[in-house]
Amino acid sequence: MATLISFNLATSISTFKSVIPRKSMTKIRCIGWDPEGILGAPQTGHIAKLEFKRHLQKDVKAREAFERQVREEKERRKALRESRVIPESKEKLVEYLLDTEAQEIEFEIARLRSRLNEEFFSYLQLELGKLRFAVSKTQDIEDRVIELEALQKTLQEGVEAYDKMQSELIKARESLKKLLTSQDVKTTLLDMVEQNELNRSLLTLLDENIASANRGNQTQAAEYMEKIRGALLKYITV
Numbered sequence: 001m002a003t004l005i006s007f008n009l010a011t012s013i014s015t016f017k018s019v020i021p022r023k024s025m026t027k028i029r030c031i032g033w034d035p036e037g038i039l040g041a042p043q044t045g046h047i048a049k050l051e052f053k054r055h056l057q058k059d060v061k062a063r064e065a066f067e068r069q070v071r072e073e074k075e076r077r078k079a080l081r082e083s084r085v086i087p088e089s090k091e092k093l094v095e096y097l098l099d100t101e102a103q104e105i106e107f108e109i110a111r112l113r114s115r116l117n118e119e120f121f122s123y124l125q126l127e128l129g130k131l132r133f134a135v136s137k138t139q140d141i142e143d144r145v146i147e148l149e150a151l152q153k154t155l156q157e158g159v160e161a162y163d164k165m166q167s168e169l170i171k172a173r174e175s176l177k178k179l180l181t182s183q184d185v186k187t188t189l190l191d192m193v194e195q196n197e198l199n200r201s202l203l204t205l206l207d208e209n210i211a212s213a214n215r216g217n218q219t220q221a222a223e224y225m226e227k228i229r230g231a232l233l234k235y236i237t238v
Helices: 046-058 060-083 090-098 102-111 118-132 139-179 187-192 202-217 220-233
Strands: none
Touching: 046 090, 046 139, 060 102, 102 139, 102 202, 118 139, 139 187, 139 220, 187 220, 202 220
16 A cells, blocks of 8 residues: 655656547656645745645635645545556556556555566566557557557656655654654764764654644653654754
8 A cells, every 4th residue: 555654756757648548647746755646736836835825824714625625635536546446467457557547646556566566567568569560550559659658657767766765664764763762862863863864754754653643642742752853853954
C-alpha cells in the first residue's frame, strides 16, 4: 500500500501527448509524494499559498467548503480505487495503468510496486520494440508507441521516486527513534547534524506522530514531541 507521508521528490514525469485518446498521465512533482491525490495541482508561488491559507483562516465558510471538497474528493477516489480490479497478466496490467486517472498514478505505482519489476519492464520494452520495427507503420501504431513510451517513462521515474521515499522513510524512523529515546536531545541533534541525518523526511514523520498523539489525547507525548520539533527546526531548513 502507499505510504501517506509526503517527501520531496526531484522527479519530473512527461505527460502523454494530446493526440493519444487516453487520460493524461500525471507529473510526480517536486512538491512531494501525494498518493491520496486529493490536493490537486499546486499553486505556483509561495505568496499565493500564503494568501490562500490566510483566506481560509479568515473565512469560516470558505474553510468549511474547502474541507468538504477535500472530503468529497477523498471519498470519490476511495470509491474509484475499490471499484478497480487489478488484472493478473502483464498485458492487461499495461492497459490498466494506461486507463488510470492522472492523479491516481502515484497511488497505483505504490500499490503495484512489487508487480512493476524487471520482468514487467522487459515485457513493456519488448512490446515497444515490436511496434517500432513494424513493417507497416500506421498512425495507430505511432500513437501506440508514444503512449507506451510515456507510460514507460512515468513508471520508471515513479518507481525510482517511490523507492527513494521508502529508503528515506526507514532512515527517518531510525532518526526519530534516536531522538525520542535520547537523554540529551541537544547533543543528539548536534551528532545528527554531523551525520547529515536531519531532513524534511524526519520533520514530516515527527509531525505525523504529533498529530497521532493529539488524536489519541496523548497530550504529554504530543507536547514533548513539539519541543523536539522546535529544537529540530533550529538545525533544519524547511
